[in-house]
């Protein structure tokens with residue numbers, strides 16, 4: 028087994044990744060599988076914290092498009108991420124992994140409020156921390172929350188688990204000649220508007236020199252392989 032390339036990482040998983048074959052909500056089998064990937068990463072000596080999106084339940088933009096006030100719709104989206112965080116905590120605990128959910132919107136009967144020093148302490152004690160409720164602010168996304176928390180936690184990388192194994196020159200499902208980038212610069216991602224994460228997340232990672240590693244979260248064992256510098260991924264860095 029090779030040495031992990033990163034000591035501490037933040038794993039960002041979109042809400043949609045938890046749906047599995049469903050069109051809405053949470054598939055517990057998928058949650059358990061991702062929890063297993065996180066457990067394997069801990070076993071090779073990597074500290075892991077998590078941000079989970081909410082798009083499988085509610086997206087603020089969709090609510091706003093249907094006539095809701097954007098800020099209220101965004102708060103609903105943030106609440107959706109709390110549900111996903113609790114589901115993931117449950118999945119991790121069933122794997123025997125001690126886990127804490129820290130929410131940017133305090134709701135002390137279901138989880139802890141987000142306090143940076145407390146989060147650091149949990150991680151030092153070997154617990155997996157799940158950051159819920161995004162940044163706590165409307166008009167943001169969980170991608171930006173992931174970049175923010177990765178910066179606050181001094182993570183060595185932001186691992187973006189997606190449905191594909193990296194960033195391609197074109198959509199590989201539509202264009203068979205599309206090729207995967209091994210490496211990209213932050214500026215190229217921003218200038219070419221490559222769909223890696225939203226622009227504010229990319230800019231925050233660039234400012235704090237946090238590499239973004241895009242890989243396929245659905246491929247068994249891939250998270251661990253990518254952490255060891257193997258597997259298939261695209262790395263976004265300076």
Ligand code: UDP
Nearest residue numbers: 042080081082087101104161162167168169
């Ligand atoms: N959201 C927000 N502020 C944040 C993070 C999330 O308002 O800091 C809301 C926003 O409405 C978003 C929803 O929560 O649509 C779910 O998050 P996101 O769309 O990022 O989830 P993902 O696409 O990763 O599943």
